[in-house]
Amino acid sequence: MSKIIVVTSGKGGVGKTTSTAALGAALALEGHKVAVVDFDVGLRNLDLIMGAERRVVFDLINVAQGDAKLNQALIRDKRLPNLSLLPASQTRDKDALTEEGVERVIDELRSRFDWVICDSPAGIERGATLAMRFADAAVVVANPEVSSVRDSDRIIGLLDAKTCQAEKGGRMEKHLLLTRYDPGRVARGEMLSVEDVLEILSIPLLGIVPDNEEVLRASNLGSPIVLHNAASAPARAYTDAAQRLCGANVPMSIPSDQKSLFRKLFGRRAA
Amino acid sequence: MTQATCRSIRFRGRSFEALALEPEAPLEAWIDRLDVYLIHFPAFFASKPIVIDVSNLQLDRPNAAELVKSLTARGIRIMGLAGADPAWSSDDLPPILPRARDAAKAQMSVDGAGDVGAAARGLNANEQAAFLEIANALATDGRPSPAAPSEPPLRPNAAAPLVVNAPVRSGQTIQYLEGDVTIIGSVASGADVIAGGSIHIYGALRGRAFAGAEGEAQARIFCRRLEAELLAVTGVYLTADEIGTSARGQPVQAWLEQESIRIARLD
Numbered sequence: 141m142s143k144i145i146v147v148t149s150g151k152g153g154v155g156k157t158t159s160t161a162a163l164g165a166a167l168a169l170e171g172h173k174v175a176v177v178d179f180d181v182g183l184r185n186l187d188l189i190m191g192a193e194r195r196v197v198f199d200l201i202n203v204a205q206g207d208a209k210l211n212q213a214l215i216r217d218k219r220l221p222n223l224s225l226l227p228a229s230q231t232r233d234k235d236a237l238t239e240e241g242v243e244r245v246i247d248e249l250r251s252r253f254d255w256v257i258c259d260s261p262a263g264i265e266r267g268a269t270l271a272m273r274f275a276d277a278a279v280v281v282a283n284p285e286v287s288s289v290r291d292s293d294r295i296i297g298l299l300d301a302k303t304c305q306a307e308k309g310g311r312m313e314k315h316l317l318l319t320r321y322d323p324g325r326v327a328r329g330e331m332l333s334v335e336d337v338l339e340i341l342s343i344p345l346l347g348i349v350p351d352n353e354e355v356l357r358a359s360n361l362g363s364p365i366v367l368h369n370a371a372s373a374p375a376r377a378y379t380d381a382a383q384r385l386c387g388a389n390v391p392m393s394i395p396s397d398q399k400s401l402f403r404k405l406f407g408r409r410a411a
Numbered sequence: 412m413t414q415a416t417c418r419s420i421r422f423r424g425r426s427f428e429a430l431a432l433e434p435e436a437p438l439e440a441w442i443d444r445l446d447v448y449l450i451h452f453p454a455f456f457a458s459k460p461i462v463i464d465v466s467n468l469q470l471d472r473p474n475a476a477e478l479v480k481s482l483t484a485r486g487i488r489i490m491g492l493a494g495a496d497p498a499w500s501s502d503d504l505p506p507i508l509p510r511a512r513d514a515a516k517a518q519m520s521v522d523g524a525g526d527v528g529a530a531a532r533g534l535n536a537n538e539q540a541a542f543l544e545i546a547n548a549l550a551t552d553g554r555p556s557p558a559a560p561s562e563p564p565l566r567p568n569a570a571a572p573l574v575v576n577a578p579v580r581s582g583q584t585i586q587y588l589e590g591d592v593t594i595i596g597s598v599a600s601g602a603d604v605i606a607g608g609s610i611h612i613y614g615a616l617r618g619r620a621f622a623g624a625e626g627e628a629q630a631r632i633f634c635r636r637l638e639a640e641l642l643a644v645t646g647v648y649l650t651a652d653e654i655g656t657s658a659r660g661q662p663v664q665a666w667l668e669q670e671s672i673r674i675a676r677l678d
Contacts, residue, residue, distance in 0.1 A: 264582075286600075290581050293599045297580030340599065340617070342578055 144246060144256045145385070146275035147317075148299075150291030152262030154283045155319035158355060158365070159378070160259035161189045163279070165364035166382035168223035172254040175214065177226040177245075179271035180261040181237060184228035190217065191362025192225050199229040204241030210248050219367055224253070234267035246274045264298060272303050277313035279346060279385075283320045284332040289340050292316075296343060315346035317381060322351040323395045334394055347381030349374050350395040429460040429490065434478060436468055442481060449485060456487045462508060466494025476503055578614065579604060588625050600640060606630070619643070623667070632665040633677070642672055649674075 147160045157180075164176040178186035181201060187193040198213035203226070210226075217223040226249070229236070249256045260271035272278060278299050282292040299312045306312055318337060325331040338345060349355075350373045358368035366375045373395065380390045435441050449455070463482065465475060475495060482489060491508040492499075500507050570589035579585055579594060581601035588607040597614035604610050605621040609631045612620070616634035619641040623630030628645050637658050642649045644667040654674065662677040 290600050293581040294601065297583050300577075300580070339615075340597070342597070 142250045142254050142256065143277060144250060144258065144275045145277050145279055146258045146260055146272040147279045147281060148260035148268060148272055148295050149262065149281040149288070150264060150268075150295040151283075151288045154281050154288050155349070155355075156262070156281050157185045157189050157259050158359060159279065159281050159317055159319060159349070160186060160257050161364040162366050162375070162378040163382050163385070164223060164255070164257045165217075165220060166366045166379045167255050167257075167385070168217070168220040169366065169379075170382065170386070171222070172386075173222045173252070174255045174257065175224045175226060175249050175253040177249070177256060177258045178228035179237075179258055179267055181228045181267060182230065182233045183261065184230050186259050187215075187225060187227045188362060189359050190215075190225050190364065192217070192227070193362070196227045199227045200245065201229040201232050201236045204237060204245050206241075210245065210252075219363075234261070234265065234270075237266065237270050239270060239273065242270050243274055264294060268295075269298065269302050272299055274304055275312070276305065277315065277385075279315050279317050280341070280343065281317045281319055282337060282341070284318060284322075284326065284334070284337055286332065289332065289337055293341055296341065314343040315385070316341055316343050317346045317349065319349040320351045321348050321395055345392060346384055347377050348392070348394060349377040349381075427460070429462045430456075431462045431464045431493065432456075432482075432487075433464045434468060438468070438474075438478065445485070460490050461487055462491045462493050463489050463505075464493040468494075470495075472496075472499045472504075475499060479504060572608070573606075579618065581618070586624075597636075598634075600638075609633070621648075622665075628667050630667075633663075635662050637661055637663045637674070642674070644672060647672055 145163075147156050147163070149156050157178075160176050164174045168174045176186060176190070177200065178184050179200070180186070184199075187196055192215045195215050198208035200213070202208035203210050203213045214224045214226055217225065226245075246256065258271045258275065261267040280292050280295060280299075282288045296314060299314060300306050303312055316338070318334060321334075322331060326333050334345070334348060352372060352374045354369050354372040355365055355374050358365040361368060365372065366378050369375055370379075380392075383390050463479070465478070470478070475492065479489060479492070489505045491506045492504060493508045495504075495507045497507050572591040572593055573585070573587040573589075575585055575592065575594045575596070578596035579598045579602045581599040583599075584603045584605065585592060585594070586603075586605040588605070590606070591608035591611065592604055592606040593611040593613070594604065595613045598604055598612055598616050598618040598620070600617040602618035603621065604612070604618065605624050607625045607630075608622070608627060610620045610622045610633070612632075612634040614634070615636035615638050616632075617638040617640070620632045620634075620639060621643040622632045623645040626645050630644055632642055632644065637654070638660065639654065640651050642654065642665045644665065647667055647670060649665075649672045658674045658676070663674050664677055665672055665674045667673075
């Protein structure tokens with residue numbers, strides 16, 4: 141039973157692509173067959189984060205328009221053989237995507253993979269609506285700040301109105317992934333707390349990924365964080381989130397300020 | 412009949428809005444003007460309920476059939492003829508509609524229980540009950556029997572409230588000018604709720620609320636937690652900046668008093 145997941149947020153720069161790569165790799169590590177699909181036509185990034193940018197030949201648009209076979213466009217990950225990437229086109233724009241084309245590609249992916257994770261572009265226009273159109277479930281990525289939360293709220297509204305599942309009268313399964321969570325800044329009142337965000341968005345929480353420099357380092361090296369440094373706090377958060385997506389009951393822990401406080405004290409003493 | 416064993420079908424007389432088209436004499440010139448209109452607005456009559464009112468025309472039956480034919484040929488589907496002689500009623504003409512005054516007369520004529528009883532004679536008990544029901548429905552145009560004591564409605568335009576059983580998300584607009592809106596959930600920042608009557612929010616109001624949008628000055632806004640961007644009653648409004656800090660985050664109601672919005676805590 142395969143499942144199509146859209147990773148979406150409305151706002152840009154909150155961590156959709158990083159989360160897509162990390163969740164995809166975490167699910168693949170669990171033994172599932174996973175495809176990650178870049179819907180950000182014209183501004184593709186997922187290939188870079190996955191470290192596959194030198195192997196892109198055909199892309200989503202080629203497959204959607206019937207110019208290439210899905211097999212030709214899929215790039216198999218070198219580290220994880222059951223993880224594949226369908227890259228976006230960099231030279232085209234989102235108008236090149238048609239609903240029929242996307243539906244065909246998604247149907248074919250559905251028949252071949254356990255999980256298909258669609259990395260949505262920012263915004264609420266064609267690219268974003270087509271990325272969510274055929275999804276079975278959504279991972280809504282938000283940072284603990286008001287503009288990101290409001291944009292996510294808007295996206296949740298669209299998930300409940302503009303997807304095939306909503307139009308059939310079903311209810312879209314939605315999960316909140318809170319990224320860039322900085323316990324220190326939350327404690328100082330510079331960021332919204334987990335409770336604040338959950339109260340505003342009122343969808344179930346999938347995971348809290350702490351703000352961590354390892355994430356940026358992994359991105360620059362072209363390696364999903366769960367492969368780059370599996371012991372790091374964000375990698376553990378993504379691994380837990382992936383298990384929750386599979387239905388496992390993993391206890392949720394809110395990152396606390398203890399470590400950074402300790403580091404601050406330690407840093408001061410050393411100086 | 413308390414032990415009805417068989418159920419008959421249900422029908423009753425009801426009033427619906429229709430578009431009445433009134434051809435004028437001379438008919439040829441009117442049809443020409445209609446053709447010009449159809450060139451400009453070809454889809455205007457498509458899928459609209461159209462009634463042809465011929466009361467201002469001196470038509471005989473063949474002329475009426477001719478008119479109906481020429482209108483049908485232009486893609487106008489006719490649901491009924493008004494102002495026509497009821498005696499014309501036949502298969503090649505749309506149903507003849509009684510005029511309002513005639514309808515009242517017809518209502519009178521079946522209103523007597525004696526008449527109904529006479530007509531119902533010779534039927535079995537079930538059929539008689541069904542007959543009485545239908546006769547009553549026709550007599551009263553589907554409304555409750557006038558014989559029953561009818562209380563004057565408290566609010567003449569009161570409509571059923573709109574109940575929204577989910578949070579209203581940013582970018583969504585709930586508009587219901589017919590009456591009250593009740594929302595079970597929060598209204599997000601960047602969402603609008605517009606009601607002809609009052610607005611009840613069982614959650615936080617973070618967006619904008621417009622009560623009494625069509626001028627109902629008695630309309631109020633109620634919410635569990637006030638974080639609103641804007642509160643308005645009949646177009647008089649307060650922005651977030653103008654809402655006092657004492658009301659923020661509180662369960663409140665807001666109403667119109669002497670051309671300004673008043674806010675008070677609910678507990």
